[in-house]
Amino acid sequence: MSDSSIQPGVRTEPGEAGFGDYFTLLKPRVMPLSIFTAFVGMVVAPGGIHPFIAFVAILCIAVGAGAAGALNMWWDADIDAIMRRTRNRPIPAGRVQPGEALGIGVTLACFAVVMLYLATNIVAAGLLAFTIFFYVVIYSVWLKRRTPQNIVIGGAAGAFPPMVGWAVVTGGVSVESMLLFMLIFMWTPPHFWALDLFMKGDYASANVPMMTATRGQKATRIHILVYAILLIPFAVGVSFTTIGGPVYLAISAVLNLQFVLGAYRVWSRNKDISDADNYAGERKLFRLSLSYLFLHFGALLIEAALRGFGIDGWAYIMGWF
């Protein structure tokens, strides 16, 4: 990562890193949703753990996610320097040295995994280690610059956190935790491609082969719609497992309808659109993707609370018949 990769116009203030720059390395805008899904995985898993252990586990997952973000920024500093959206990140802007970011990432990753192992169990710690490895090595190093399928395969990294949360409590995996994995796995492509459409060639400028650049807008739009539809059985399927229920089903049905309609609208503009376009539909779908995931996992918390009060939603509904 030489200084020659830093583009003209990038704010460069070497040696002036503040707390905010080190915090930014941990990708604090994107990671909270991942941490929330891990938290929900813990809450809905059968069995219980001491609240202090739960707190330590969430802290470890948050630190592990931040470490993965720092390592991703270390590896991607050269392309981040080229893209408008990322060129003021701490490394390309010269405020944090690449070696520092690498050191912080590796240290935090080791700390998070070892602490999680000591506080909980080997399965949870192993899954956290694998998640960090997947995001950094499989997605960032291997796939991101090589194939337009980068986020389809690499997106698995973002799908692991609820499985980690589940394993913290149970020490294992289950149909439920794998369904939560599949829900995020199938959600990631439409989430990202909607953003990629209105990013207007940002990734292409850095030679990252995202689908808009390699296959064009038309193919990207149809892929968004297809994934939004394929996502439905996984999202709705959770309703009929031990962690779902009628409240979740009702929320999921509305969210899936909204999401497919949004994807349909994006698809129905199935033509190359000029740069002057404001991409309102694509922006809306991206925002919808965030609330879609947040509310699905929020609905699982509601179901867990109802179970906590001894209310079995399905049994209640069956009682009507």
Ligand code: HEM
């Ligand atoms: C390979 C998979 C993924 C890719 C390539 C991707 C890509 C992106 C990108 C490029 C942004 C804009 C970030 C920014 O400008 O700061 C973004 C935003 C976001 N992503 Fe993803 N994402 C992925 C998976 C996920 C997952 C799994 C989650 C959470 C479970 C997630 C949550 C978010 C959130 C919350 C934002 C909004 C951040 C903000 O407020 O600006 N993403 N995503």
Ligand SMILES: CC(C)=CCC/C(C)=C/CC/C(C)=C/COP(=O)(O)OP(=O)(O)O
């Ligand atoms: C516990 C743990 C390790 C969680 C990690 C969860 C995870 C992998 C979330 C995906 C996050 C993400 C920002 C992808 C962005 O892609 P990008 O890195 O290509 O985006 P960029 O262009 O903004 O750098």
